[in-house]
Amino acid sequence: MIIHLQQVIDKPTIDVINEKLAQHTFTDGKLSAGAGAKSVKNNQQLSVDQKAQGLVDFTLQRMLRNPWVEAALRPKTIARSMINRYQNEQSYGVHVDDALMNQARTDISFTLSLSALDEYQGGALTIDEHSGERSWRLDAGDVLIYPSHFLHQVEPVTAGQRTALVGWCQSWVRDAQQRALLFDMQQAVMQEFEAKGRSEQYLLLSKSYQNLLRMWMD
Numbered sequence: 001m002i003i004h005l006q007q008v009i010d011k012p013t014i015d016v017i018n019e020k021l022a023q024h025t026f027t028d029g030k031l032s033a034g035a036g037a038k039s040v041k042n043n044q045q046l047s048v049d050q051k052a053q054g055l056v057d058f059t060l061q062r063m064l065r066n067p068w069v070e071a072a073l074r075p076k077t078i079a080r081s082m083i084n085r086y087q088n089e090q091s092y093g094v095h096v097d098d099a100l101m102n103q104a105r106t107d108i109s110f111t112l113s114l115s116a117l118d119e120y121q122g123g124a125l126t127i128d129e130h131s132g133e134r135s136w137r138l139d140a141g142d143v144l145i146y147p148s149h150f151l152h153q154v155e156p157v158t159a160g161q162r163t164a165l166v167g168w169c170q171s172w173v174r175d176a177q178q179r180a181l182l183f184d185m186q187q188a189v190m191q192e193f194e195a196k197g198r199s200e201q202y203l204l205l206s207k208s209y210q211n212l213l214r215m216w217m218d
C-alpha cells in the first residue's frame with residue numbers, strides 16, 4: 001500500500017520549519033548512504049548538531065500527530081529520519097533502502113515535503129511497483145508513505161529546491177498487506193460510528209479490527 005496524504009502539516013508550521021532551516025547548513029548526502037546506494041545518491045542532508053536535531057524531531061512529531069499518518073505507519077520505532085535537499089539537477093538513482101537501521105527493521109519509508117510544488121521542477125519520487133513505475137510530486141506538507149521493499153528513485157530536480165523530511169519506520173504490523181487491510185478497516189469502523197453510533201455492526205467491526213491488530217502485531 002502506497003499512501004499519499006495531503007497537508008498533514010499546515011502551511012504556517014511548514015513556513016516556520018523552513019525559516020529555521022535557513023539558519024542551518026547542509027552536507028553531502030552520501031555520508032548517510034549505505035554501500036549499495038552511495039554511487040547513485042546525489043543530494044544534500046541537514047548537518048545534525050543539537051539544534052538541527054531538534055528541528056528534525058519537531059517536524060517528525062508534527063507529522064506523527066496526524067491520525068492518518070499514525071494509522072498508515074503504526075510506528076513501533078522510527079529507525080532514522082533526516083532532512084534532505086535536492087537542487088541543480090541533483091537526484092537519487094534507483095535503489096532499495098537498507099533493511100536494518102539503528103537496530104530496527106525498516107518496514108516503511110516516508111517522504112514529507114517541505115517544498116511547495118511551484119518551488120521546484122522535476123524531483124518526482126518514482127516507485128517501481130510490481131505492475132510498473134508510478135511517480136509522485138509532493139506539495140508542502142504532503143507525505144508519501146510506502147513499503148521499504150520497493151526499488152525507488154528521486155528524479156533530477158531541474159529548477160528550484162526540493163527539501164523534505166525522509167524517514168524509516170519499524171511498524172507494529174510488519175506485513176504491508178495486513179497494514180493495508182487494517183487501514184481500510186479502521187476507516188470502516190469510524191464511518192459506521194459516525195453514521196449509526198455504537199450499532200451492532202460497529203461493535204462487530206471494531207472487535208474484528210482490534211483482534212486482527214492484536215493477532216498481527218509483532
Ligand SMILES: O=C(O)CCC(=O)C(=O)O
Nearest residue numbers: 092097111125154164166
Ligand atoms: O527524498 C525522497 O523522497 C526519498 C529519498 C530516498 O529515497 C532516501 O533517502 O533513501
Ligand SMILES: [Fe+2]
Nearest residue numbers: 095096097152
Ligand atoms: Fe530511498
